[in-house]
Amino acid sequence: MNKIPYLGYDDDNYGQWDEPEDEEDRIEKLKFREQVQKDSEYKTCVLCDREVFLRRSYDKCNSCMEKLERGMEW
Numbered sequence: 001m002n003k004i005p006y007l008g009y010d011d012d013n014y015g016q017w018d019e020p021e022d023e024e025d026r027i028e029k030l031k032f033r034e035q036v037q038k039d040s041e042y043k044t045c046v047l048c049d050r051e052v053f054l055r056r057s058y059d060k061c062n063s064c065m066e067k068l069e070r071g072m073e074w
């Protein structure tokens, strides 16, 4: 057991990943995370100008997206 690495970490695409209780959820989430990382590249966030590791289809980092979701004005 315990071969699966700890899942909790910060990501520029989705922010904090939670550690699922359920082993199957954990495996699914890890697979998804791997896929996300393969699909990601270093780019500059269009809103905060920070260099972030983002999916090809994204141009805004997670912290900016969170601010947008909370309705902050830019």
Ligand SMILES: [Zn+2]
Pocket (backbone or CB within 6 Å): 045, 046, 047, 048, 049, 050, 060, 061, 062, 063, 064
């Ligand atoms: Zn940003």
